[in-house]
Amino acid sequence: MQTYFLTVFDQTGERLxxxxxxxxxxxxxxxxxxxxxxxxxxxxxxHRCVSPNAKLVLFHR
Structure with missing residues (x-):
């Protein structure tokens, strides 16, 4: 199992x-x-989801 990072931002750049x-x-x-x-x-x-080796797995702008 690997650890992935999921981050969501609002329009001002604040992390939600x-x-x-x-x-x-x-x-x-x-x-x-x-x-x-x-x-x-x-x-x-x-939003973005990043793999442990910094590869974008999921991205939306």
């Missing part, structure tokens, strides 16, 4: 969500990240 979660790979991390964004209502906000 900044959390970590574990996934077995990038595909699973993308699914988990999108589910978390949907649960919190942040799907349309600027």
């Amino acid at each position: 969500l900044n959390e970590t979660f574990e996934a077995s790979g990038n595909w699973e991390a993308k699914k988990i990240g999108q589910t978390r964004l949907d649960e919190e209502g942040y799907s349309e906000y600027t």
Whole structure:
């Protein structure tokens, strides 16, 4: 399992969500990240999900 980082920003650049979660790979991390964004209502906000080696797995601007 690897640790991924999910961050959501508002229009001013303030962080609304900044959390970590574990996934077995990038595909699973993308699914988990999108589910978390949907649960919190942040799907349309600027967000990113980053792998442990700094690869963008999920991004929306």
